[in-house]
Amino acid sequence: xxxxxxxxxxxxxxxxxxxxxxxxxxxxxxxxxxxxxxxxxxxxxxxxxxxxxxxxxxxxxxxxxxxxxxxxxxxxxxxxxxxxxxxxxxxxxxxxxxxxxxxxxxxxxxxxxxxxxxxxxxxxxxxxxxxxxxxxxxxxxxxxxxxxxxxxxxxxxxx
Amino acid sequence: xxxxxxxxxxxxxxxxxxxxxxxxxxxxxxxxxxxxxxxxxxxxxxxxxxxxxxxxxxxxxxxxxxxxxxxxxxxxxxxxxxxxxxxxxxxxxxxxxxxxxxxxxxxxxxxxxxxxxxxxxxxxxxxxxxxxxxxxxxxxxxxxxxxxxxxxxxxxxxxxxxxxxxxxxxxxxxxxxxxxxxxxxxxxxxxxxxxxxxxxxxxxxxxxxxxxxxxxxxxxxxxxxxxxxxxxxxxxxxxxxxxxxxxxxxxxxxxxxxxxxxxxxxxxxxxxxxxxxxxxxxxxxxxxxxxxxxxxxxxxxxxxxxxxxxxxxxxxxxxxxxxxxxxxxxxxxxxxxxxxxxxxxxxxxxxxxxxxxxxxxxxxxxxxxxxxxxxxxxxxxxxxxxxxxxxxxxxxxxxxxxxxxxxxxxxxxxxxxxxxxxxxxxxxxxxxxxxxxxxx
Numbered sequence: 001x002x003x004x005x006x007x008x009x010x011x012x013x014x015x016x017x018x019x020x021x022x023x024x025x026x027x028x029x030x031x032x033x034x035x036x037x038x039x040x041x042x043x044x045x046x047x048x049x050x051x052x053x054x055x056x057x058x059x060x061x062x063x064x065x066x067x068x069x070x071x072x073x074x075x076x077x078x079x080x081x082x083x084x085x086x087x088x089x090x091x092x093x094x095x096x097x098x099x100x101x102x103x104x105x106x107x108x109x110x111x112x113x114x115x116x117x118x119x120x121x122x123x124x125x126x127x128x129x130x131x132x133x134x135x136x137x138x139x140x141x142x143x144x145x146x147x148x149x150x151x152x153x154x155x156x157x158x159x
Numbered sequence: 160x161x162x163x164x165x166x167x168x169x170x171x172x173x174x175x176x177x178x179x180x181x182x183x184x185x186x187x188x189x190x191x192x193x194x195x196x197x198x199x200x201x202x203x204x205x206x207x208x209x210x211x212x213x214x215x216x217x218x219x220x221x222x223x224x225x226x227x228x229x230x231x232x233x234x235x236x237x238x239x240x241x242x243x244x245x246x247x248x249x250x251x252x253x254x255x256x257x258x259x260x261x262x263x264x265x266x267x268x269x270x271x272x273x274x275x276x277x278x279x280x281x282x283x284x285x286x287x288x289x290x291x292x293x294x295x296x297x298x299x300x301x302x303x304x305x306x307x308x309x310x311x312x313x314x315x316x317x318x319x320x321x322x323x324x325x326x327x328x329x330x331x332x333x334x335x336x337x338x339x340x341x342x343x344x345x346x347x348x349x350x351x352x353x354x355x356x357x358x359x360x361x362x363x364x365x366x367x368x369x370x371x372x373x374x375x376x377x378x379x380x381x382x383x384x385x386x387x388x389x390x391x392x393x394x395x396x397x398x399x400x401x402x403x404x405x406x407x408x409x410x411x412x413x414x415x416x417x418x419x420x421x422x423x424x425x426x427x428x429x430x431x432x433x434x435x436x437x438x439x440x441x442x443x444x445x446x447x448x449x450x451x452x453x454x455x456x457x458x459x460x461x462x463x464x465x466x467x468x469x470x471x472x473x474x475x476x477x478x479x480x481x482x483x484x485x486x487x488x489x490x491x492x493x494x495x496x497x498x499x500x501x502x503x504x505x506x507x508x509x510x511x512x513x514x515x516x517x518x519x520x521x522x523x524x525x526x527x528x529x530x531x532x533x534x535x536x537x538x539x540x541x542x543x544x545x546x547x548x549x550x551x552x553x554x555x556x557x558x559x560x561x562x563x564x565x566x567x568x569x570x571x572x573x574x575x576x577x578x579x580x581x582x583x584x585x586x587x588x589x590x591x592x593x594x595x596x597x598x599x
Binding site: 019021022024025026027028029031032053055062063066067068069070084085086087089090091122123124125126127128129130131135138139140 | 230239240241242243244245247248279280281282283284319321322323324325326327338339340341342343344359400401402403404408409410440444475477479483487488491492495498499501
């Protein structure tokens, strides 16, 4: 599917470019903008980003595949990220991860049929003092229990 | 005890509250002195980097060339991805203006016109909080071109936030610079060091967020004041993040050299259920773990930890009680470094994967006694053979955990011993009788 930045985002790109002495350093923030607009990074998105920043599409692909926060397929409306690294693991993160998996019936990096939820087992999110935790899209939910996680999913479903 | 980085002042994150509490005095004071004087004071204060390597901040600044026709840059490392570290986010949230002032002073000292604060992508909320503080400071003329008028000076600099996208390796300084340049975050071969060849080939200094937040206090109160806090060889306060099996996990700002047992028992509230401690990682997951019976008298500063065979790292203290399955912990740590290996160097890319496989088969009960030495052998072949320190970060936990808990690992691969029995070997409760119960 064809991808073009919205007028609003094109203006934002101008602002981003002003921060750097060259165009290429803007690739990460511009990809974030594209992901925000398109939901994920498709081949067409990469071509358009490359076009705007005078890069090769393959260079942009190299960036997208290096960093875990650019999604190369559509994710759920609510992307649930469960940290299972040591500090969280010591406080029951795998119980929470399994609970979410069970509840949603999906595995790591899968999306529910209704496109509402997706799940990702993530590395340390810097929430070790408030472990265990999950993040839903950009928001952290900390100091969790299995029960609290189920409540969160329930509330998200309603919205 | 006075707190430098996270003082107990309500709403300090607001610009007017920060200014009312003496904010931006240090930059005014600095601008009346020469950049060399500032570098000299920071050097004499003994301030050491809080990002892991504990290198002298002033000395690092002095490596910047005095004469160059290229622009100079400051990079502020807020990537904070080391498991067990969650301190910089407290600064973004509770004291962003002191970080901003620290950045301004540093830029003046090294002659940089632009500073980039690289913050991990997952910190959406904290990026917004710092941006908000920056916007307010720009608006009032504390940062940017308006500085000239505000401080009546010729000097000004801009501060930009660059958002990472989920790669641990970008906390490594040369990888961070590559990432900022819009490339894959591959670490560079050093030398040349950033002061000679940094961002876009220009002289660059990279400091941790916590390091720079200390700078305004040093300028305000003098280097002698700072050098007398805590341990003389690693002075100042340190943000200790305590996580894992403690009653009150969280970040505690304490003088360097505070006893590890004091931090765990007095500040973090001890271990739930008054269980014994089996293992503590004192500085984030890449640092050598200590046994429960090694903790007595251990001081938390770079030099003291070196003498007991570990390192201060980022000050992220992970506590594990006597019921912890250490093989699973080590497997999880190793899985992390395998996942985060950038893939440039074969020993790290392949070795981390091999270690994960060996640990997984021990967990499945399919390990053999040979695996214990095999793990150490693979770790030794990674350490020192890679471009960046991720090699050491992956090798150290494996090597030191297996060495220090050798009998534990040997019992685990013998398959006959249950975890609680194996765990008894090195567990220790420090508030009561200090000797481990080795009998079964």
